[in-house]
Amino acid sequence: VIEVYDLTKVKLKYCGVHFNSQAIAPTIEQIDQSFGATHPGVYNSAEQLFHLNFRGLSFSFQLDSWTEAPKYEPNFAHGLASLQIPHGATVKRMYIYSGNSLQDTKAPMMPLSCFLGNVYAESVDVLRDGTGPAGLRLRLLAAGCGPGLLADAKMRVFERSVYFGDSCQDVLSMLGSPHKVFYKSEDKMKIHSPSPHKQVPSKCNDYFFNYFTLGVDILFDANTHKVKKFVLHTNYPGHYNFNIYHRCEFKIPLAIKKENADGQTETCTTYSKWDNIQELLGHPVEKPVVLHRSSSPNNTNPFGSTFCFGLQRMIFEVMQNNHIASVTLYGPPRPVGLCTTLYSSVHPWPAGASRGHRLQREAQSLSLDSWTQELSTNKQGGRTRQPLSHAHWEDLGLFL
Template sequence: MNIYSGNSLQETKAPVMTPSCFLDTVYAESVDVLLLAAGCGPGLLANAKMWVFEHSVYFGDSCQDILSMLGSPHNVFYKSKDKMNIHSPSLLKQVPSKCNDYILNDFTLRVDILFDSNTHKVKKFVLHTNYPGHYNFNIYHRCELKIPIAIKKENADGQTETCTTYSKWDNTQELLGHPVEKPVVLHRSSSPNNTNPFGSTFCFGLQLMVFEVMQNNHIAS
């Protein structure tokens, strides 16, 4: 005995699925592909248009503002502890936190955005240079960062230098000055029983910025 839909076994077709099969979510009944360029044949795609948008995000922006400008992130990470808290004043170290800060990870925009758990506003941006030999290599796209640095010299007009993705740590220290405190050593591993084959990185604090420096003198973030 055969169970089928249609007039005969040779002309069977799949029955129409009811909305309950999709758990009352949005679904596509069919998808039509339109080839807009003239002369396009089967298997040829029209030239895709690239739309360029420019948005500015700032410290203190709310989470809703960031999501409306940049869209949904690829991942949301909730911090368990702040390793850079050792550089905070002693009074801030003693204040317990009722909830954890969270980070929006965007791999194609090459940036992580840290939000305060109480105010839900931006308090840190992390820009990734995606250098080979780093633990997060090839996870993020390379961020082409540019940090203008104003340099004042005696008996001369001030000039502006730029710290970029390709600047090395030695050159950056000549522009910003040498850090006073020792760096925070950052270890990464995929599990407690594994070690990081790329080695540790060092986090230096300079002029309200933290530079993660690799052992080959390149800036990782």
């Protein structure tokens, strides 16, 4: 959409004839003479605006500046309304767009010449299970490949799905190589954990796969190398990361927790505002976490702080204008990849299973024997350990 809000600073002509210049005022009579007849205009009584619409073009006339109040008749003739506009009314704003209606206009598709070998996401659907987010289903767009004249001039559309617990190799096979790999040096949210002092420090760092053209970040666990978080970016102006990521057109089904709305879901999109989400789901129980971003400790962020609200295994980063800056999705609260290592199989531990032995020794050093010493004998004579309960996992801080 192209909006011209001050017509005194431009010269405009249609079919070689000026309808707006220093000598010609863009009055409603001049618009009728230059563009011809069209459908009746639309009157907005709340804003006191009269919109005259053509194909791909709209003119707005502000009625509150007129000396006489216009006489509006909602039922005039043939199902049409009547609005007597004084002579000499000038255009206040002009809109140029693609399509038949300004309200239904959409941004055109990106030309294939701009893909430059990258893959873009047309839409990203958040998949849910009974407890919360389970993964992402991405509808991807790519240009055809081939050398010289053999290059495919058509756009390729395909779908890929990634889930919590997928391995690094699974994500690479589905989405391709990331634009960047970022290793976390610290976890600034660890202080908000119920028992941060009980968490076993890791010698490895979790790492992100940054897909800038998809608007998605994927966090992998340093030990299991499996997906533990998804981050979806909206790329709104006024955010610290603006113009780094391509906008992620996501759709998130949210479970309604209002009265008489059990089992119903509402969809949150990239363009939803936090006020509307709170009306559907109720206000968060806890106050938001204030997030300050800056390039260095001595610099300030000119865009201001953002606010992080936790809801249904998701964290919504909200800007000061109530737009959503990003959404972080968390996996289910179970020890992904660690449960199986603490189950001893019917066969003896192999000599090279250093990770299994290490975890077994750590479990013994943490006095887990009192919880796991109930041993049973199988038919082959092997011994199996009983799994830890969820309460024990939570006490140990081993949930990923």
